[in-house]
Amino acid sequence: MDVVEGKLFYQGRLQKACVGIEDGRIVSVRKVLDGDEHHDFGDRLVLPGAVDPHVHFRDPGSTHKEDFSSGSLSALHGGVTCVLDMPNTVPPVIDAPSLQEKREAVAGRSWVDYGLFGGISPRTDVASMASCHAYKVFMGSSTQSVLLSEERDLARALEAVGRTGKVVSVHAEEEGMLQRMDERSLRDHEACRPREAELRAVERLMQYRSQARINVCHVSCPESLSLLKGSGMSFEVTPHHMLLDSSMDLGAWGKVNPPLRRRADREALFAAFCSGDIPMLATDHAPHAHEEKERGFGEAPSGIPGVETGYAMMLALVKRGFMPLEVLMRAACSVPARTFGLNKGEIAEGRDADLVVVDPRQLTRISARRLHGKCGWTPYEGREALFPQAVFLRGRLVLRDGASVTERSGREVEHA
Numbered sequence: 001m002d003v004v005e006g007k008l009f010y011q012g013r014l015q016k017a018c019v020g021i022e023d024g025r026i027v028s029v030r031k032v033l034d035g036d037e038h039h040d041f042g043d044r045l046v047l048p049g050a051v052d053p054h055v056h057f058r059d060p061g062s063t064h065k066e067d068f069s070s071g072s073l074s075a076l077h078g079g080v081t082c083v084l085d086m087p088n089t090v091p092p093v094i095d096a097p098s099l100q101e102k103r104e105a106v107a108g109r110s111w112v113d114y115g116l117f118g119g120i121s122p123r124t125d126v127a128s129m130a131s132c133h134a135y136k137v138f139m140g141s142s143t144q145s146v147l148l149s150e151e152r153d154l155a156r157a158l159e160a161v162g163r164t165g166k167v168v169s170v171h172a173e174e175e176g177m178l179q180r181m182d183e184r185s186l187r188d189h190e191a192c193r194p195r196e197a198e199l200r201a202v203e204r205l206m207q208y209r210s211q212a213r214i215n216v217c218h219v220s221c222p223e224s225l226s227l228l229k230g231s232g233m234s235f236e237v238t239p240h241h242m243l244l245d246s247s248m249d250l251g252a253w254g255k256v257n258p259p260l261r262r263r264a265d266r267e268a269l270f271a272a273f274c275s276g277d278i279p280m281l282a283t284d285h286a287p288h289a290h291e292e293k294e295r296g297f298g299e300a301p302s303g304i305p306g307v308e309t310g311y312a313m314m315l316a317l318v319k320r321g322f323m324p325l326e327v328l329m330r331a332a333c334s335v336p337a338r339t340f341g342l343n344k345g346e347i348a349e350g351r352d353a354d355l356v357v358v359d360p361r362q363l364t365r366i367s368a369r370r371l372h373g374k375c376g377w378t379p380y381e382g383r384e385a386l387f388p389q390a391v392f393l394r395g396r397l398v399l400r401d402g403a404s405v406t407e408r409s410g411r412e413v414e415h416a
Helices: 068-077 096-106 151-164 186-192 195-206 222-228 239-243 263-274 310-319 325-339
Strands: 002-010 013-022 025-030 037-048 050-055 080-085 113-119 134-138 167-171 213-216 234-237 355-358 390-393 396-400
Touching: 002 325, 013 037, 037 325, 050 068, 050 310, 050 325, 068 080, 068 396, 096 113, 134 151, 151 167, 151 213, 195 213, 195 222, 222 234, 222 263, 234 263, 234 325, 239 263, 239 310, 263 325, 310 325
Parallel strands: 002 037, 050 080, 080 113, 113 134, 134 167, 167 213, 213 234
Antiparallel strands: 002 013, 013 025, 037 355, 355 390, 390 396
């Protein structure tokens, strides 16, 4: 048995204790434990690794933006030990052959554990992709997305997903309400994708909530929270919708779908998160190359990178007193793990030993040149973050003192 000792987040609070690990899983949590190898981190925090249920690692087909190796290395350095990767790649993952092609393309290349989404088009045989970890539906168009906007197609798809028992994550924007015009600013982009499009899509999904396990992606406005609260559907909010808004001088670097909204919307989402009213944090990590974002605003693609910075920024906000640690641990770790059937997300006997070691005294400033993704930029330049000093993946020390110390050992996850 190996032992990790420190100030653990265990049973809802921080306490000095030891974690005993065998065969990649936590077998004991005690005040004192002896083991073959003992990692003593003193008074540093030992937290669960984050689970990011929404990333776009662009593999296969758009690997000049990101690939599974670079994206997962970014996740590792951000304290994220498991990611769920979206299907809008090239080709899109919308049938059994494309799912198998992607599975083979990324096998052995990830630094963290991962699951693969299967996308649903009007022609997708949902049952044929039963080996995917979860399903994805795009009700509104976005980067390389495959639309499923007609009511009959949506009803058929959600009924079929319901029979599998798996989660279906939905990009909830009403396609017919999205406008096409010459966009020159974030405010223009917001006008083209109005909040009413999100609200209408959420309302449409409500009628299917008893048929399938629906997760609403990247909620962007507080009115959606009011609809979703108590609906039985899960939902997620991104760091960029809580920390960035359309009044900021970001240009195309802040262009994303759904769009950044007004300052009041951002502040309302952040307040709801801090009070524990938002169940899940998801980065919607969606990188694009410099030259793509530097096109004219209307031509630049939508998407913001965030898998390396999201958890670390939120930890810094905990340090600054904006929210209790337990709120972040639920939203970034235990709830996404539970929602997507992962044996991860908390320090408890029987769980995967995915652990992140953080020194709360070591606040740093985010710098794009020190990040590990391919795109080489971030909208969070200069913001405070608490990056991990050490990371354990299934009990194996994979990052120490800010540097990876092993070969890539991430593997595809199974439902717990």
